[in-house]
Amino acid sequence: MRKFVGLLAIIFCISSIPVIAEDNGMWDAYNIDANNYSPKQRFVSDDEFNEAVEKLNKQDKVKKWIKRLQGTNLPKGTQFTQANESEEINKTSGDKADLPVLSLPVDITTGEGIIPVGHYQVKGENKDGNAFLNLYQAHELIARIPARITEDDYNKEELLFADWISINDNEIKIIYGSLDFNAFAILKIK
DSSP states (O other), rough: OOHHHHHHHHHHHHHHHHOOOOOOOHHHHHOOOOOOOOOOOOOOOOOHHHHHHHHHHHHOOOHHHHHHHHHHHTTTTTTGGGGGHHHHHTTTSTTTOOOOOEEEOEEHHHHHOEOOOOEEEEEEEEEETTTEEEETTTTTTOOOOOEESSSSTTOOOOSSSEEEEESSSSEEEEEESSSSSSEEEEEEEO
């Protein structure tokens, strides 16, 4: 029992010693009045309020992140709307057209020479009823192939396309389609 009373006396003595600190630490951040222990309130003018709102609007970091995160969760196909259909059509015709790419798996011969295996951008040309398929690599004209205009779209879903079809062991058929015309050319395999 003596040990218990002694321990209580020690705890009582230690707890009665005032604690002195140089700063109040986190209590300063709350700006508490020592007399009534309630936080001090300060009235804000309209100008100060407007300045604070403008600062928050300028930072806008949270809104930027929300927009970025929402943009990544868009389902596929939602970005294609009626408004940009005309933009897609403009890309497939005229000077702004994205040229389709033709991947030739074999060397082919033309009247001008040999077209080696490779990837070529194809641009169709129709002048005075004569169709030509121009093959480009890095904006350099590699070959100008005479072609025949056709109404066949070769069951392609794209508006602008270029592809090849094997006819037999010695010949290949290059097909081309655009909004203006569809054409094909039959060439011999080297």
